Amino acid sequence: MDCTEVITGIKNIFPGFYALSATQAYADEIHIKLRREIFKDTCLALHKVFSSPVAVLFASDERKDAAKFVVNCAFVNLRRGQWVIISTDIPQDAPYFDSLARNIHSVSLFEREVWEMFGLEPKGNPDLRRLRLHDEVCPKGNYPLRKDFHKIQPGDLEDYKFCRVEGLGVFEVPVGPVHAGIIGPGHFRFSVAGEPIINLETRFGFTHRGVEKLFEGRSCFDALQLAECVSGDACFAHSLAFSQAIEKISGVSISKQAAYLRAIFLELERMYNHVNDIGGMAVDVGFSFPSAYASVIKEAILQLNDKLTASRYLKQVNTVGGVLKGLDGAKKNMLRTSFKSIKRDFDELINILYSSVSFMDRVDTTGALRRKTAEGLGVVGLVARSSGVPADLREYFSGVYKEARFKMATEESGDVLARLKVRVAEFKESSRLVEEFTGKLLESQEINIHPELKGGSALGYAEGWRGPVLYWLETDAEGLIQRCKIVDSSFLNWQGLSYAVLGNIIPDFPLCNKSFNLSYSGGDL
Amino acid sequence: MLLMLKNRILKGLFSRHIEPDLTAKIDRLGLPAGQAGLELKSLIQNKFRRSLHIRHLDSGSCGACESEIISANNPIYDLQRFGVNFTASPRHADALLVTGPVSKNMLIALKKTYDSMPEPKFVITCGDCALDGGPFKGSYYIEGAVKNILPVALHIPGCPPSPLAIIQALLMLLREKE
Numbered sequence: 001m002d003c004t005e006v007i008t009g010i011k012n013i014f015p016g017f018y019a020l021s022a023t024q025a026y027a028d029e030i031h032i033k034l035r036r037e038i039f040k041d042t043c044l045a046l047h048k049v050f051s052s053p054v055a056v057l058f059a060s061d062e063r064k065d066a067a068k069f070v071v072n073c074a075f076v077n078l079r080r081g082q083w084v085i086i087s088t089d090i091p092q093d094a095p096y097f098d099s100l101a102r103n104i105h106s107v108s109l110f111e112r113e114v115w116e117m118f119g120l121e122p123k124g125n126p127d128l129r130r131l132r133l134h135d136e137v138c139p140k141g142n143y144p145l146r147k148d149f150h151k152i153q154p155g156d157l158e159d160y161k162f163c164r165v166e167g168l169g170v171f172e173v174p175v176g177p178v179h180a181g182i183i184g185p186g187h188f189r190f191s192v193a194g195e196p197i198i199n200l201e202t203r204f205g206f207t208h209r210g211v212e213k214l215f216e217g218r219s220c221f222d223a224l225q226l227a228e229c230v231s232g233d234a235c236f237a238h239s240l241a242f243s244q245a246i247e248k249i250s251g252v253s254i255s256k257q258a259a260y261l262r263a264i265f266l267e268l269e270r271m272y273n274h275v276n277d278i279g280g281m282a283v284d285v286g287f288s289f290p291s292a293y294a295s296v297i298k299e300a301i302l303q304l305n306d307k308l309t310a311s312r313y314l315k316q317v318n319t320v321g322g323v324l325k326g327l328d329g330a331k332k333n334m335l336r337t338s339f340k341s342i343k344r345d346f347d348e349l350i351n352i353l354y355s356s357v358s359f360m361d362r363v364d365t366t367g368a369l370r371r372k373t374a375e376g377l378g379v380v381g382l383v384a385r386s387s388g389v390p391a392d393l394r395e396y397f398s399g400v401y402k403e404a405r406f407k408m409a410t411e412e413s414g415d416v417l418a419r420l421k422v423r424v425a426e427f428k429e430s431s432r433l434v435e436e437f438t439g440k441l442l443e444s445q446e447i448n449i450h451p452e453l454k455g456g457s458a459l460g461y462a463e464g465w466r467g468p469v470l471y472w473l474e475t476d477a478e479g480l481i482q483r484c485k486i487v488d489s490s491f492l493n494w495q496g497l498s499y500a501v502l503g504n505i506i507p508d509f510p511l512c513n514k515s516f517n518l519s520y521s522g523g524d525l
Numbered sequence: 526m527l528l529m530l531k532n533r534i535l536k537g538l539f540s541r542h543i544e545p546d547l548t549a550k551i552d553r554l555g556l557p558a559g560q561a562g563l564e565l566k567s568l569i570q571n572k573f574r575r576s577l578h579i580r581h582l583d584s585g586s587c588g589a590c591e592s593e594i595i596s597a598n599n600p601i602y603d604l605q606r607f608g609v610n611f612t613a614s615p616r617h618a619d620a621l622l623v624t625g626p627v628s629k630n631m632l633i634a635l636k637k638t639y640d641s642m643p644e645p646k647f648v649i650t651c652g653d654c655a656l657d658g659g660p661f662k663g664s665y666y667i668e669g670a671v672k673n674i675l676p677v678a679l680h681i682p683g684c685p686p687s688p689l690a691i692i693q694a695l696l697m698l699l700r701e702k703e
Contacts, residue, residue, distance in 0.1 A: 133666075134630045144665055152629075152665055177634050180613035182581045182594050185631060206630045207585040210664035229660045232589025232685065276592075295599035302596065312687065313589050521587045524628075 003030055006049075006084055014038075014045035026248050028397065029459055030084045039088040040098035043073050046084060047104055050077045053378030053492075054100070056470055057110035058485040059118045061147045063092045069120055071097050072472070073107075074459065078396045083459055090120060099124035106378020109491065117145040117212075132205035132524055135160050144213055165191035165199045173506060177206045184520030188509075195505045200498040207524040215484035220246045220320050220453060223481055227471070228315050231488055231522035236269045237464025238471075238488075239318040245460025245473040246320045250451040257445035258322035259400045260437045265314050265323070267430040267437075270465035272301040273517075274423040274430075275346065280514040281420060282353060285362040290352045297345050304338045307331070322448035332438050343431055350424055360417070367512030368415040369500040379496040381467015381489040383516055386422045387414035393463035404436050414500075416515040426465075453479030466490060466518065488522030577609045577699075579649075580618035582638050584671070585661075586625030589685040590652040594622070597688035604692060615642045621675075626654040626661045627668040639675055647678040649698070652685055659684065 003022040010017045020033040034042060047054070057073045069090040076083055090097055099122035101108035109131065111122035116130040119141075133142065139155025164172075170193045177185035185206035191199040211230055215223050220243075227242040228235040240262060247254065254262075279294025302312040309317045309325040317325050327335065353359055369379070374387035384391050385408065392408045394401040409425035411418035457474040467489030474483040497516045501509055581594060597604045598611065612618050615638045627635060639648070650671045653659035658669035671677055681694040 132630075137629045137632070138666075150665070177631065178582060178615075178638055182591050182598075182611060184583045184586070184588060184591065185634065206628060206634070207583070207625065208628050208630060208666050209585050209626060209661045210666040211661070214661060214664050226660050229587045229589075229654075229684075232587035233592055235589070292600050295596070296601060299596060299599055299601050313592075313685065315684070519588060520583075521585070524585075 003032075006030055006032070006046075009049040010042060010045045013048055014041045017042055017045065026458060028082050029248070030082065032084065032086050034086065034088055036088045036090060036097060039071070039073075039086065040100055042086055043075075043100055043107075044103055046075045046086065050075050050084070052076045052078070053106035053375070053380075054104055054110065055083070055468075056472065056485060056487045057100075057107050057114065058472060059090075059114045059120055059145075060474065060483040061118065061145065064147060067092050069095060069118060071114065071120065073100075074470075074472075078391060081396045083461075085459065095119060096121040096123050098122070101125045101127075104378075105376050106492065109495070117143060119143040119146065129161065130205075132208040134205055144210060149213075160203065162189055162203070163199065163201050167193070169193055170198070186520050190506055190509070192506065196503050197501050197506060197509070198503075200501050200509075202494055202498055204494065204520065205524050207521040209521075209525070211525040212484055212486060215481050218481050220475070220479055220481065223484070224318075224320060225316070227486075230486060230525065231490075231519040232313065233273055234269065234464045234466065234469065234488070234519065234522065236265050236314040236318060237462045237469045238486075240266060240462040241460040241464075241469040241471040242473070243318055243320045243460070244462065245458045245471045246453070246475070247451065248458035248460065249456040249473065249475055250320075250454050252321055252449060252451040254322050254449065255446050256400075257326075257442060258447045260441055261323045261326065261447060262318065263398070263400050264327070264434050264437045265309070265317055266462065266464075267434045268301060268305055268308075269314055270430050271342075271427055271434075272298050272305070273465040274427045275301070275349075277514060277517045278349065278353070278420065278423055278427075280517065281363065281416065281511060282359065284511040284514045285359055287353075287356065287359050290349055293345070293349050293352065297342060297349065300338060300342055300345075304335065304342075307334055319448060321451045322446075324448060326443075326447050327438065327441060328443065332441070335438055336435070339431060339435060346427060346431075353420075362508075362511065363416040363420060363515075365413075366416045366508050367500040367504055367515060368413065369496050370414055371412070373499050374414065374496060377492070377495050377499065379493050381463070381493065382419065382422055382426070382465070383467070383489075383493050383496050385410045386418040388412045393461055393468050397461070398463075400437065401433070404433055406433065416511055419515040455479070457483075464489065466522075467493065486525060488519055488525075490518035490520075490523040493518050494523055577620065577695075578612045578618045579609065579620045579622050580612055580615045580638065580642065581622045581624070582635060584623055584625035584631040584635050584655070585628030585667075586652060586654055590624040590654075593685045593688055594624075594651065594691065597691045599688075602688045602692060604688075604695075607692075607695075609695060615639075618642050619646060620678075621646065621648045622651055623648060623655050623671050623675075624651045626658040626664075627671060627674065629666050629668060632668055632674070635671075635674065648675045649679045649681065649694075650677050651681045651691065652683060654684075656680055656682065 022032045025031045052075045055074045055076045059071045072087040074085045111125050114120050135158040142152050173190040176187040187203040189201040190197050227238045230238050275294050276298045279291040283291035306312045308331050369387045371388040395408045409422045411421050455475050455477040460471040462469050470487040472485040501512050655671050658667050661667050679698040
């Protein structure tokens with residue numbers, strides 16, 4: 001779909017549409033600039049045209065050069081493998097824009113983020129509580145992502161207002177931020193009547209480290225290392241999305257060999273995480289043998305990673321322009337041998353789980369997230385696929401996956417069992433893909449080209465094991481980063497969890513939580 | 526019972542498709558006589574009456590350190606065989622294991638967790654972030670360096686430290702404490 005088709009599509013639904021400019025910035029990215037007054041209606045129209053949730057809504061501060069803020073809203077057209085980014089200027093003396101939250105729920109968290117970080121008010125958003133800067137710690141009026149912000153200014157502190165359910169016999173169970181296990185910090189507040197949960201209020205931000213601000217002013221190679229530390233169990237997906245954005249800006253296309261290697265490492269990351277989660281689900285129903293079994297498989301994959309790349313978590317493997325570590329003949333053999341036993345053990349693990357009646361009883365119909373809810377919330381990635389939403393960037397965007405006839409895994413029921421089944425199917429598909437890509441590697445080809453950095457902006461994306469990881473980057477002429485917007489799939493999927501647990505009992509919460517296994521640090525940034 | 530424990534330490538549980546000399550490596554841990562695993566165990570037995578209980582606290586880490594701490598508890602490294610246990614409550618803990626660069630939002634929780642631990646207690650930091658903020662140094666929302674907030678007895682370096690490094694560091698600490 002080129003620009004004109006997109007514009008015709010919008011005009012069919014919203015006749016008053018008028019673009020200030022519309023450009024095909026890259027083969028898979030269209031940028032449309034328009035006036036603030038029609039921003040809302042255009043977004044609503046695009047939402048219908050592509051039947052896409054808002055992939056990301058974010059702002060940037062251009063007050064120094066142009067006395068304005070810019071708000072961007074990105075939609076994805078999966079069928080055509082294309083992103084459309086709508087942007088509008090917000091004058092600095094009237095810092096507000098029309099909220100979309102009442103019409104598109106998936107945008108509401110992004111709007112709160114823009115309000116909290118830039119002080120741009122989404123007019124009409126019913127919930128403007130802050131997500132990451134806690135009222136008990138950081139006074140109101142601090143907008144960290146504004147360019148003139150450097151340090152938190154002192155001021156009045158407040159308490160956070162939780163949503164409360166009131167009524168006879170309703171009680172609250174607060175949990176966190178420090179949990180019983182070895183896990184990240186988050187606060188969960190259950191409202192319970194009798195046994196079933198009737199509301200789950202989540203509060204995050206405990207791992208907020210100001211990552212997006214830290215990116216600003218860094219060179220891309222320096223920033224790549226930071227990208228690997230955003231979410232520790234998805235290092236490779238983050239560094240991949242980051243480097244793709246830089247590569248798009250610089251107009252570089254990586255070699256085929258590098259594309260295969262990236263796919264191999266991305267799938268290895270998916271495999272060790274999926275098997276870890278499968279083990280986690282077993283341990284959360286008190287079934288410790290398979291969980292120990294799964295942790296041995298995970299360790300085998302981590303050690304394989306270590307042998308192939310000298311990093312258990314695939315850090316410093318990816319770079320802008322390709323990959324740093326290739327696979328020679330010996331390593332390929334090592335990979336094949338390890339995979340034989342890994343696959344055998346995985347089949348055994350699944351056998352143990354599927355043949356246990358009490359385990360299946362616990363996971364079946366537990367924590368169901370229905371498709372309609374999932375679509376309304378804009379849930380993405382593995383969780384969406386388990387609820388029957390066919391969304392996987394590998395299926396729609398990537399060349400090497402198409403070549404390997406990638407098969408997307410989806411389930412309809414949206415419960416813990418569905419998420420387990422999708423993980424099992426994806427693990428198997430990933431191991432097939434890794435072996436297929438390994439067979440296609442040619443040793444002669446270059447795996448790393450050194451790109452010449454340019455200024456510009458682009459969206460980088462990768463389907464990590466949880467779901468899509470998006471990096472919007474803006475660089476100046478010297479290649480220094482001016483703005484970096486990161487979306488980890490956890491950010492959107494946390495709200496899926498608060499709906500999935502409704503009607504379940506609190507003892508099933510750890511199981512539901514593990515079946516989502518979202519990243520605290522990826523969501524909090 | 527003692528014989529069983531001894532066998533487990535000497536043999537290790539798993540040998541399949543895992544680095545064959547890994548178990549030996551864990552037991553050796555840089556000592557000449559191949560006694561390190563046993564030494565760690567005996568230290569814990571003498572010093573902590575067979576059980577060193579650790580409470581883990583994530584102060585804003587990316588999750589990789591957590592993953593490696595969990596790995597140190599898997600059947601291959603099996604930290605528990607040395608008498609080291611991870612506890613669910615700070616009230617049962619001898620040591621606090623802190624990961625992450627201390628986000629401002631976690632400062633209160635960090636202090637409260639430490640305060641609710643019984644004496645004697647000590648703090649271990651794990652990963653580069655916990656030492657000085659690591660890659661997040663200079664951020665507006667980082668308190669940085671756990672050692673400026675709590676007295677730290679030991680730091681385990683790495684990003685993330687491998688399970689082997691975690692076990693090794695614990696051993697060193699206990700040796701010093703003697």
